[in-house]
Amino acid sequence: MKTRAWVAGLTGATLVATLGVVTLGSLPAANATGEVEGGTITLSTVYGNPGSGTAVFTAPSGSTATPKTETLGRGSRCALTQSGSDVINFASSPSGADGTPGFGYGAVGVSSLNKRSGNACTQVNSDVDNSGTDESLTVLLNGTATKSVFGPGKAYNAQLDLEIKGNATLVITTANAGTPGRTYTVYSGTAATGITPSATEIVCNSGTSDTGPDSTSGDNCQVRFGAASVAATVPADFFTSLTIEALAGSFSLEGGSDWGTAAAANRTVFKLAAVPDGLINCPLDNHAEKLDSSYANWGIEVDRMVNGDGTPCIALPYALVTDGTSATFLKPIDQQLTAQFALTLKHLVTTTNPLPIVQYDWEDGNGPRDLAKCGPAYYNGVQGGNGSETDLALITAGNPPLIDYNALKANVADASTVTGYQHACVYAQTSVTFDDGRILAIDYVYLTGDIKFTTR
Incomplete structure (x- = not known):
C-alpha cells in the first residue's frame, strides 16, 4: 500500500506543498479500537557453530516495500551481535557484567558464566547458581524498521520456536509499552503431567522425560498465542515485548533451525498491528482535527467529502500528528483512490498584506510553485471562495459535493508525476487579527490524491 503524507506548517510565513511517498501495504478493516495490519517479524535460525x-x-x-533484514551472530564471550536493519531487540536477566543476550548453535539465549549446567551461551536456565535465581530472555518489538506512518507497530499474535530441556516450566509474560499484559505457562516433559491444556496453559512433549542431548525437533515446542486477526483482537492482546522465564529446566529461542525440511513452517513469527488515530468516512464520521487548546493559534482540520467518481465510501484509517509547530495528515492512497478532502490550515503569520500564498512542490526538481485558487470549474454552479466557514460547509455537504470532480479532471492539468490523479487548490483564504496583534491565517484547501504541506 502506498501511503502519502500531508504536513501543514503551522508557523512561519510560507506554506509549501511537497509530495511524499511511504509504502505500507493494503489495509483490511480495522478492529474495534482502530488498529490495522502492520506486517510481520520472522526470526529464522540455522544450526551450526555458531550457526x-x-x-x-x-x-x-499488498505492499511493494522491500523486506528489512537484521542479521544475528555471535560476538565476544558468546554475546549476541546484530547488524543491518533494526528489526528486533533482546534483553536478558541477569544483565550487565553478569549476563547478556547470547547466540550460538542457531539459538538465542542468555550468555552467563553463572550457570551450573547446560550451554553457557544460548540456554536460559532455572536456578542458575543454586540460589533460586532464574534466568529470563526478553524480546523487544521496538525496531525502527517495523514502524509505519501510523507509528510503532505492536504485536497481536506470536508463534515461538522454543527448544526446551529438563522437564521445563516456562512463564511467558507480555507487556504493552511497559504495561503488563497476558501470562502463559509452558510445560514440557514430566512437568506437563496432569496439566490440562488451555489458552494460557501450553503443553509440550507431555509425560516424557526431556533432558537432552539435542534431539532435533523432538525437544522443540511451537508456542502459539494471541488473536487470529487484527479484527478479532482486544486491547489486552497487544504487546510490544514479551519475557520468557525458566522456572524449571531451560530453553533457547530458535527460528526453525531444528526442523529440517519443515523449518519454514516453524519459524518464530510475530504478527504486527499499526495504530492509526481513527477512521475517516463519509458522510458520517467525516471530520478529524488537531488544534491547540485555545482553538485559535494553530491547527489542521480534515473533512472528507464523497468520492469524486461516485463510488461508495469506505472508511480510511488516518493519523494526525502535531507538535505545536507542524501537523501531518496521513491516509492510504491505494484505497478509495478518488477520495476528496477539504483541509483547513491555521497558522500564525506576520502580515495580512498580503497573506502568504500556499505553494506546492511535487519534488520533481522544478521547485515550489504557487498553489492556485480554485476556479469556476471546481463548483457545481456555486462560486464560493469568500474565505468563510460557510464555504467549508457548502463544499463538504451534499451528494455530490459542490466541488465538481468530473469538471476538475477535464479542465485542470495534473502537475504530479505520481500514478493516479493528484490535485489541490486553495478555494478560500481569510485571516483573524487578535487583540494582542497576532495574525492567524486560515487556508481552505481542496485535495484529491496526495500532497504534502510544510513550511519553507
Whole structure:
C-alpha cells in the first residue's frame, strides 16, 4: 500500500506543498479500537557453530516495500551481535557484567558464566547458581524498521520456536509499552503431567522425560498465542515485548533451525498491528482535527467529502500528528483512490498584506510553485471562495459535493508525476487579527490524491 503524507506548517510565513511517498501495504478493516495490519517479524535460525540467524520485517500484504533484514551472530564471550536493519531487540536477566543476550548453535539465549549446567551461551536456565535465581530472555518489538506512518507497530499474535530441556516450566509474560499484559505457562516433559491444556496453559512433549542431548525437533515446542486477526483482537492482546522465564529446566529461542525440511513452517513469527488515530468516512464520521487548546493559534482540520467518481465510501484509517509547530495528515492512497478532502490550515503569520500564498512542490526538481485558487470549474454552479466557514460547509455537504470532480479532471492539468490523479487548490483564504496583534491565517484547501504541506 502506498501511503502519502500531508504536513501543514503551522508557523512561519510560507506554506509549501511537497509530495511524499511511504509504502505500507493494503489495509483490511480495522478492529474495534482502530488498529490495522502492520506486517510481520520472522526470526529464522540455522544450526551450526555458531550457526546463523536473521530477523526479517515484511510489510502487510499488498505492499511493494522491500523486506528489512537484521542479521544475528555471535560476538565476544558468546554475546549476541546484530547488524543491518533494526528489526528486533533482546534483553536478558541477569544483565550487565553478569549476563547478556547470547547466540550460538542457531539459538538465542542468555550468555552467563553463572550457570551450573547446560550451554553457557544460548540456554536460559532455572536456578542458575543454586540460589533460586532464574534466568529470563526478553524480546523487544521496538525496531525502527517495523514502524509505519501510523507509528510503532505492536504485536497481536506470536508463534515461538522454543527448544526446551529438563522437564521445563516456562512463564511467558507480555507487556504493552511497559504495561503488563497476558501470562502463559509452558510445560514440557514430566512437568506437563496432569496439566490440562488451555489458552494460557501450553503443553509440550507431555509425560516424557526431556533432558537432552539435542534431539532435533523432538525437544522443540511451537508456542502459539494471541488473536487470529487484527479484527478479532482486544486491547489486552497487544504487546510490544514479551519475557520468557525458566522456572524449571531451560530453553533457547530458535527460528526453525531444528526442523529440517519443515523449518519454514516453524519459524518464530510475530504478527504486527499499526495504530492509526481513527477512521475517516463519509458522510458520517467525516471530520478529524488537531488544534491547540485555545482553538485559535494553530491547527489542521480534515473533512472528507464523497468520492469524486461516485463510488461508495469506505472508511480510511488516518493519523494526525502535531507538535505545536507542524501537523501531518496521513491516509492510504491505494484505497478509495478518488477520495476528496477539504483541509483547513491555521497558522500564525506576520502580515495580512498580503497573506502568504500556499505553494506546492511535487519534488520533481522544478521547485515550489504557487498553489492556485480554485476556479469556476471546481463548483457545481456555486462560486464560493469568500474565505468563510460557510464555504467549508457548502463544499463538504451534499451528494455530490459542490466541488465538481468530473469538471476538475477535464479542465485542470495534473502537475504530479505520481500514478493516479493528484490535485489541490486553495478555494478560500481569510485571516483573524487578535487583540494582542497576532495574525492567524486560515487556508481552505481542496485535495484529491496526495500532497504534502510544510513550511519553507
